[in-house]
Amino acid sequence: MSDDDKNPGREVIADYAQTHFRYFRTADGTVYAQRNGHPVARPIRSQGTTGSHRQELMVGLFKDGVGVFNGTALKEALDLIEALALSEDVQPVHIRVAPGFDGATWLDLGRNDGRSVRIHPTGWDITVPDPREVCWRRTQLTGELPLPAKGTDGKGIDLLLGLCNFATAETECLAIAWLIGCLAPGVPVPAPFLTGPQGAGKSTGGRMLIRIIEGMSGDLRRAPKDEENLIAAVAAGWVTALDNLSHMTPDLSDAMCCIVTGAENVKRALFTDGDVFRARYRRPLLLTGIDVGVIRPDLAERLLPLRLERPRVRRTEAELWTEYAEALPVVLGSLLDLTVKVRAITAETPTDLRMADFAHLCAQLDAATGLGALRAYRASLDDLNDDVIEGDLLAQTVLLHAESMPSGTEQRMTSTEWLHALSRLYSGEDCRPLPKGWPTTGKVLSDRLKRLQPTLAARGVLMDSGRTFEGRYLELARPAPPQPEQQQAF
Incomplete structure (x- = not known):
C-alpha cells in the first residue's frame, strides 16, 4: 500500500471513537464522551490522572488491535470530535442523583457495570439506565454503594437509628426526612447541623448519614479557607460534609446559603482572555460542631439542628464500622x-416556611408514618431563631422596644431616628457604651433590620420600609394576636 492510500492516525482514531462512543454537549458547551450502552460520561478535555476519556480511548484502540498512536494524532482527533459534537443535541450530566422519565428519579450506585436505582411511583428497581435518559458524571468523590436489599420491612431504619446517638425521636425523624430529600434532585434541603457535647459521636454520626448516599468512601472534610475551593469541592460530589466547625465567617455563611438553595459561579477560563467557566451547584450540605458562635438569620433558615448525646457504651471504630458496612444494604x-x-x-x-419543599416533604412523611416531622421542623426553626436573637444585641433591643408598644399598633420613623431611639434604649439610664458592631448610620441599621426581618416576624414583630413625599421610613408593627373564631350557635 502506498503512502497516499494510508489513513492518517487522526482519522483512524476519529472513526474508532465515533463507532464506540457517543459524543454530546451540555448547556455550557462542555463536550462529553459516553461509551455505547454505558451511562457514565466523561468530558473529552479531562486531563485527570485516572479515568479520563483520553485514557479509555487509548486503551480501547490498543485492546482492539487498532494500534498505538502518538499524542499529536490523539489531540487532532479529539479536536475534530469536539467540533463535531458542538452541533449535537444538548443533554445534562448528573452526579449521584438525576431526574428520569415518567416522574422517576435515579440514584447512581457508582459501580463499574453502570447499574443504578430507578425510583418510580410504584417502587424501585436496580437496572442500567438508558444513556439517553440519564448520563452520570463521576469524580474521585463518587464512591460505590452496595446493592440495596429488597423486602427489608423497614428494618434498615431501625438499624441506622440504633447506630447513631440521636438525642430525641424528633431528631431521628428530621434525619430521616433529610435523607429522603437527598434522593430528590430538584428539592433543596436544609443543612443538618450535628451538635452535642464532646464525645457524642458527631463526626461518626455525620459519616454514617453521608455514607448512605455516597458509599463507604464518603467522609467529612475541613471547611476550605476560600470560597473557590469550597465551590470546587461541592461541584465534584453530591453531599458535602464539613466537620468540626467552631467559627463561621460572613463569607462562609453566605457561601453555605448559596450551596443549599443553589447559585452559579462564573470565572475566567484557564489560558483564555475572554472566555468564562460556569459552575452551577445546589447540593445537600451537612455540618458538625459543638458551637459555631453567632448564626446569621439567613443561614438559620437553612439549617436543620440534629442533637446527639453521649453513648452509654463505647465501641471500637473497627467494630462499629464493620457492623455499619454489613447493615448498609438493608x-x-x-x-x-x-x-x-x-x-x-x-x-x-406549608406556606409559612422558607424551605417550602422540605416542609412539604416533612408533611408527606407525617402522612405516611405519623412521625411528627413537620412539628419537629418548626420547633427546630424556633430554637434557631432563639439562637439568632441571643447572639444579636440589636435584635434583642428591637424586641424590647416592641414590648413597650401596645398590641395592634405600629410606629414609623426614619432610619436615623430609629438608630437614635434604639441606641438610647440600649444605653439606658447608666449610658453604657454601645457594643462593637452596633450600627453607626441609619443606612447600616436599615440593612441589619432587613436581615433580621424573618427572625423578628417569628416573634410577632413586623418590620417594613417605604417612601413618602417626606422621605424613606422604617415601620415597626406589633400585630394583635388572632382572635379565636366565635362558635356558631346551632
Whole structure:
C-alpha cells in the first residue's frame, strides 16, 4: 500500500471513537464522551490522572488491535470530535442523583457495570439506565454503594437509628426526612447541623448519614479557607460534609446559603482572555460542631439542628464500622422503600416556611408514618431563631422596644431616628457604651433590620420600609394576636 492510500492516525482514531462512543454537549458547551450502552460520561478535555476519556480511548484502540498512536494524532482527533459534537443535541450530566422519565428519579450506585436505582411511583428497581435518559458524571468523590436489599420491612431504619446517638425521636425523624430529600434532585434541603457535647459521636454520626448516599468512601472534610475551593469541592460530589466547625465567617455563611438553595459561579477560563467557566451547584450540605458562635438569620433558615448525646457504651471504630458496612444494604433498601411510600402521599404544602419543599416533604412523611416531622421542623426553626436573637444585641433591643408598644399598633420613623431611639434604649439610664458592631448610620441599621426581618416576624414583630413625599421610613408593627373564631350557635 502506498503512502497516499494510508489513513492518517487522526482519522483512524476519529472513526474508532465515533463507532464506540457517543459524543454530546451540555448547556455550557462542555463536550462529553459516553461509551455505547454505558451511562457514565466523561468530558473529552479531562486531563485527570485516572479515568479520563483520553485514557479509555487509548486503551480501547490498543485492546482492539487498532494500534498505538502518538499524542499529536490523539489531540487532532479529539479536536475534530469536539467540533463535531458542538452541533449535537444538548443533554445534562448528573452526579449521584438525576431526574428520569415518567416522574422517576435515579440514584447512581457508582459501580463499574453502570447499574443504578430507578425510583418510580410504584417502587424501585436496580437496572442500567438508558444513556439517553440519564448520563452520570463521576469524580474521585463518587464512591460505590452496595446493592440495596429488597423486602427489608423497614428494618434498615431501625438499624441506622440504633447506630447513631440521636438525642430525641424528633431528631431521628428530621434525619430521616433529610435523607429522603437527598434522593430528590430538584428539592433543596436544609443543612443538618450535628451538635452535642464532646464525645457524642458527631463526626461518626455525620459519616454514617453521608455514607448512605455516597458509599463507604464518603467522609467529612475541613471547611476550605476560600470560597473557590469550597465551590470546587461541592461541584465534584453530591453531599458535602464539613466537620468540626467552631467559627463561621460572613463569607462562609453566605457561601453555605448559596450551596443549599443553589447559585452559579462564573470565572475566567484557564489560558483564555475572554472566555468564562460556569459552575452551577445546589447540593445537600451537612455540618458538625459543638458551637459555631453567632448564626446569621439567613443561614438559620437553612439549617436543620440534629442533637446527639453521649453513648452509654463505647465501641471500637473497627467494630462499629464493620457492623455499619454489613447493615448498609438493608439501610439503603429501607430508605428507598420509605422514599417510594412518602412520594406517593399527597399532602398540603406549608406556606409559612422558607424551605417550602422540605416542609412539604416533612408533611408527606407525617402522612405516611405519623412521625411528627413537620412539628419537629418548626420547633427546630424556633430554637434557631432563639439562637439568632441571643447572639444579636440589636435584635434583642428591637424586641424590647416592641414590648413597650401596645398590641395592634405600629410606629414609623426614619432610619436615623430609629438608630437614635434604639441606641438610647440600649444605653439606658447608666449610658453604657454601645457594643462593637452596633450600627453607626441609619443606612447600616436599615440593612441589619432587613436581615433580621424573618427572625423578628417569628416573634410577632413586623418590620417594613417605604417612601413618602417626606422621605424613606422604617415601620415597626406589633400585630394583635388572632382572635379565636366565635362558635356558631346551632
